[in-house]
Amino acid sequence: MCGIVGYIGSNDIKSFLLQGLKELEYRGYDSAGLAVIEKDSMQVFKAVGKIKNLEEKTKDFETKGFGIGIAHTRWATHGKPTELNAHPHTGQFSAVVHNGIIENYEEIKRELKSKNIDFVSQTDTEVIVKLFEYNCNSDIVEAFKKTIERIEGAFTILLISKKDPDKILFAKKGSPLIVAKSNKGVYFASSDAPLIGYATKARYLEDEEWGYVSESEIKIFHNNLSISPSYKDLPTNKESAQKGGFRFYMEKEIYEQYDVLKENTLGRNTQNGIKFDEVEKEFFEGIENIIISACGTSYHAGLVGKYLIERNAKIKVDVEVSSELRYREPLLKKDTLFLVISQSGETADTLETLKMAKKAGLRTLALCNVDNSSIVREADKTILLRAGIEKGVASTKAFSTQVMTLWMLNNYLSNKNEYDYINKAVEVTKVDKNLHEKIKRLSKRYLHGHGFFFIGRDLFYPLALEGALKLKEISYIHAESYPAGEMKHGPIALADSELFVVALLSKNILFEKTKSNIEELVARDATVLTISSEYIEMTDDFVKINKTNHPMVEFFEMMVVIQLLAMEVAIRLDSDVDMPRNLAKSVTVE
Numbered sequence: 001m002c003g004i005v006g007y008i009g010s011n012d013i014k015s016f017l018l019q020g021l022k023e024l025e026y027r028g029y030d031s032a033g034l035a036v037i038e039k040d041s042m043q044v045f046k047a048v049g050k051i052k053n054l055e056e057k058t059k060d061f062e063t064k065g066f067g068i069g070i071a072h073t074r075w076a077t078h079g080k081p082t083e084l085n086a087h088p089h090t091g092q093f094s095a096v097v098h099n100g101i102i103e104n105y106e107e108i109k110r111e112l113k114s115k116n117i118d119f120v121s122q123t124d125t126e127v128i129v130k131l132f133e134y135n136c137n138s139d140i141v142e143a144f145k146k147t148i149e150r151i152e153g154a155f156t157i158l159l160i161s162k163k164d165p166d167k168i169l170f171a172k173k174g175s176p177l178i179v180a181k182s183n184k185g186v187y188f189a190s191s192d193a194p195l196i197g198y199a200t201k202a203r204y205l206e207d208e209e210w211g212y213v214s215e216s217e218i219k220i221f222h223n224n225l226s227i228s229p230s231y232k233d234l235p236t237n238k239e240s241a242q243k244g245g246f247r248f249y250m251e252k253e254i255y256e257q258y259d260v261l262k263e264n265t266l267g268r269n270t271q272n273g274i275k276f277d278e279v280e281k282e283f284f285e286g287i288e289n290i291i292i293s294a295c296g297t298s299y300h301a302g303l304v305g306k307y308l309i310e311r312n313a314k315i316k317v318d319v320e321v322s323s324e325l326r327y328r329e330p331l332l333k334k335d336t337l338f339l340v341i342s343q344s345g346e347t348a349d350t351l352e353t354l355k356m357a358k359k360a361g362l363r364t365l366a367l368c369n370v371d372n373s374s375i376v377r378e379a380d381k382t383i384l385l386r387a388g389i390e391k392g393v394a395s396t397k398a399f400s401t402q403v404m405t406l407w408m409l410n411n412y413l414s415n416k417n418e419y420d421y422i423n424k425a426v427e428v429t430k431v432d433k434n435l436h437e438k439i440k441r442l443s444k445r446y447l448h449g450h451g452f453f454f455i456g457r458d459l460f461y462p463l464a465l466e467g468a469l470k471l472k473e474i475s476y477i478h479a480e481s482y483p484a485g486e487m488k489h490g491p492i493a494l495a496d497s498e499l500f501v502v503a504l505l506s507k508n509i510l511f512e513k514t515k516s517n518i519e520e521l522v523a524r525d526a527t528v529l530t531i532s533s534e535y536i537e538m539t540d541d542f543v544k545i546n547k548t549n550h551p552m553v554e555f556f557e558m559m560v561v562i563q564l565l566a567m568e569v570a571i572r573l574d575s576d577v578d579m580p581r582n583l584a585k586s587v588t589v590e
Contacts, residue, residue, distance in 0.1 A: 002099040003029065003073040004177065005194050006158045008168050008213055009185020013038075013063040016187070017071035020194030021051050025579065029073035030081035034058070035088040035095035037165045038067035044095060046086040066215065068168050070158040070188075072097035078105075079122025089126040091133040094161035098125040099175040099190060103153035128157060136163060141212055144169045145224070148210055154348065158188055171210035176346050176374060179203045179218060180234060186213045191370075192235055193389065201231040204372040232372065248577040250392035250474070254563050257400045258430040261556075263386045264401045265408065269422045274412040279381040283363065284413060288335040292319045293353040297395040297469065298341040298402060303462035304555075305339075305406035313413035322349035325356075332360040339365045343390060343398040345373020354378050367405050369398050383409070392578045394473045396563050399466060400429065400556065407552055421550045428546060428557040435543070436564055442529070442541055443568035449498040449527070452479035453491065456504035457514050459551055460558070464504055467562035474580045475570040484517035495524035502565070503539070504558050505532035508551040529565075531558050 003024030007016045017034045032054045033046035043061060047053035051073070063069070072087035078101075079085035088095040102108075105124035112130050113119065119126055131150060136143035140163050148157070154174025160167075170177065170188065180187045180199035189195050195202060203220070209227075211220040220229050246252035268275055290309065292302035299321055306317040320330075322340075326349055332338070338357035342350050345368040354375060357364050366379035369387045376382045385401035404425070411418055446452075452471055454464035464481035471479040482491050484503070495501075503518045505511065515536065522528055522538050529541040533554065536542060545557040570577050 002075050002175075002190070004070070004097050004099055004156060004158060004188065004190040005072075006068075006070040006097075006168055006170075006188035007185060008068045008166075008215055010066045011184050013067050013069040014058060014061060015063075016198065017069050018051065018055060018058070020189055021054070021071050021073050023193035024073055024189075024191065025051060029075050031074045031076075031083070031086035032072065033074075033086045033088050034069060034071035035090070035097075035160060036063055036067055036069040037095075037160050037162060038063060038065065039165065040162055042090075042093070042095065042160075042162055044088055044090055046083045046088075048081055048083055048086065068160050068165060070095065070097045070160055070168065078124045085121045085123050087125060089121060089123065089129050091129045093163055094129050094133055094136075094159060096125065096129040096132070096157060096159045098128055099156040100154035100173075102127060102151050102155060104151065108150065127151070128155075129159065132159060132161075136161070138163075140164045140167065140169065144171070144212075145210070148173075156190060166214050167212045169210075169212045170205075172205040173207050174348070174351075174374070177205045179205060179213065181218060181231075185215065186218060195234055196236065200234055200236070202234045203229045203231050206377070207374075247571070248392065248567070250394060250396060250567055250577050253390055253392050253396045254560065254567065255431050256388070257397045257560065258426065260387045260397050260401055261404055261426040261429055263388075264404050265422060265426060268408055269419055271417075271419050273415070273417045273419075274408045276383060276408075276412060278383050279365065283365075283381060284337065286335055287315065287337045287363070289333070290315055290317045290337045290339055291325075291330075291332075291357075292317060292339045292341065293322045293325055293350055293357075294319070294341040295322050295347055295349055297399045297466060298343065298347070298350070300462045300466040300469070301399055301402035301406060302339075302341055303465070304403050304459060305410065307459050307462070308407060308410040309413060312410050312416055315413065320353070322347070322353045326352045332357060332362055334361055336362055337365060338362040339367070340375060340379065341367045341402055342373075342375050343369045343385075343387075343395055343402075345370040345375040347375070351375050351378065367402055369401070393580055393583050394470055394566075394577075400559060403555070403559075418550070421553060424548065424550070425553045425556040428553055429560055431560060431564070435561070438543065439561065439564045440568050442543075443565060443572055445527075445541070446500050446529075446565075446569055447572055449500050450478070450494075451499065452477060453494075453499065453501045453521075453526075454479065454481040454504070454562070455484040455487065455501060455514075455517065456481075456506075457484045457510045457517075458506070459509060459555055460504040460506055463555060463558060463562070464502075466559070467502060467504075467566070470563060470566035471569065473583060474566055474575055474577050475573050476575060476581070477569065477573075484514045487517050487520055492520060492524060495521050495526040497525045497527060499526045501526045501528045502562065503528055503530045503532075504562075505530050505534065505536065506551050506554050507533050507547065508549060508554060531561050
């Protein structure tokens with residue numbers, strides 16, 4: 001969702017801004033724009049759709065010598081995806097880009113309109129620049145301070161003004177922002193990727209920090225007190241963010257799961273049991289309950305954790321959708337561990353539930369893929385997923401590392417040692433090219449019909465949820481998931497030859513019962529694809545996995561199959577696999 005980059009210096013400003021936006025494309029967006037001030041001239045360009053459209057608009061625009069620039073990819077929240085609503089938003093002499101939501105924008109907009117200040121967009125963001133200019137007499141820093149004190153909500157802001165063309169003003173509250181310095185200038189971005197190769201040190205700004213940069217200094221305030229910022233090393237390798245010969249980032253990331261799961265389990269899954277350097281056993285003392293808070297794919301991973309932890313560690317686990325939990329006034333008791341799961345570490349609803357749990361005095365643990373993210377900084381303890389950069393909007397390797405981390409946490413809490421099984425589960429995620437080719441051929445049978453059911457039982461019900469989500473995210477085909485035993489309680493009414501069913505049939509958990517549920521659908525002429533180690537002759541299609549006596553090994557092998565199936569169906573339907581419509585990689589607003 002919404003990406004930000006900025007630069008002050010004498011290098012090619014336009015080149016950095018456009019390249020930085022490209023590095024943020026994976027987050028999802030529907031328009032893009034940039035603004036540059038050189039001397040007393042401000043140039044603003046906007047385009048709907050892909051960044052290539054912005055590149056076309058700026059092809060005759062050149063930047064030379066010292067200047068300042070800001071740029072943005074927008075995912076529509078207030079107002080449709082149009083050029084008028086695209087960022088940067090401008091006033092008479094200033095421009096702003098913004099991630100987040102200004103909650104009191106309507107109130108501010110009414111006040112400014114009553115003072116004959118005009119608005120041209122439908123967005124909340126425009127009030128920032130108009131309020132800034134209203135506040136601006138001579139000192140732009142003081143005007144900016146007044147502006148951010150007035151606005152409410154979550155926001156990351158970069159603002160430039162012809163009133164002082166040697167500064168970029170910034171503020172961070174809720175949404176991520178990084179400032180990085182080098183001998184060629186100062187850079188801003190909302191994630192690491194645009195900064196790699198341009199700078200080596202960065203400040204990951206904290207909530208309520210704001211300030212300005214000039215070519216020679218970075219000035220940061222917190223609670224209006226000037227602070228001396230500390231800087232951390234930036235990553236240096238972009239190779240993991242490239243497609244590496246695959247058709248799509250999603251395909252590359254499915255194939256990467258074998259390697260990232262090895263990295264995820266390295267040093268943690270030992271012959272003597274599970275070891276976490278990030279958290280000590282004492283942290284869990286006195287814990288009687290666990291609440292897992294997550295959204296989307298992370299929520300599905302949390303459900304797997306519930307099955308495992310309750311079965312083995314005998315600790316009660318509730319898995320909650322973050323967007324519901326944060327408004328539900330839940331009972332939060334001190335003997336409860338509050339566990340949040342997020343790929344990006346910036347998921348707004350999940351972050352807010354984490355803050356709610358902290359306020360209630362609960363111990364908090366985060367499973368996250370991005371170090372220095374907001375959730376990581378907020379939680380008491382964090383176990384990093386080690387999945388690396390995930391550019392496909394539809395999560396694959398983040399999901400597999402989330403589930404694997406929960407499995408290891410289950411072992412840790414229950415003092416189980418499943419060293420060999422965990423290693424075997426990693427091994428079965430290595431994609432078999434022949435299997436992939438078979439799924440590619442199968443996919444052509446599943447392009448019509450009136451939708452999909454994914455069914456499974458026990459651990460395989462959350463996997464069915466994830467399979468349905470993957471398919472609908474990238475193919476735009478309606479897909480639902482059900483516990484297999486629920487078919488006769490209503491959903492089976494939809495069964496006919498145009499209903500496609502993907503059945504996850506475990507040999508280790510409720511095999512005969514699940515098989516009976518499949519037979520019920522076959523008897524009603526549904527088209528069924530079964531994934532199992534046990535050949536099922538009655539179904540239309542069958543994908544064989546390896547025999548094992550552990551359900552989690554089955555889980556990980558089935559996971560790869562349903563990811564590949566969703567991708568191949570989407571490719572045949574000519575969908576944008578990596579950046580499906582209406583979706584964003586990092587959901588930083590509710």
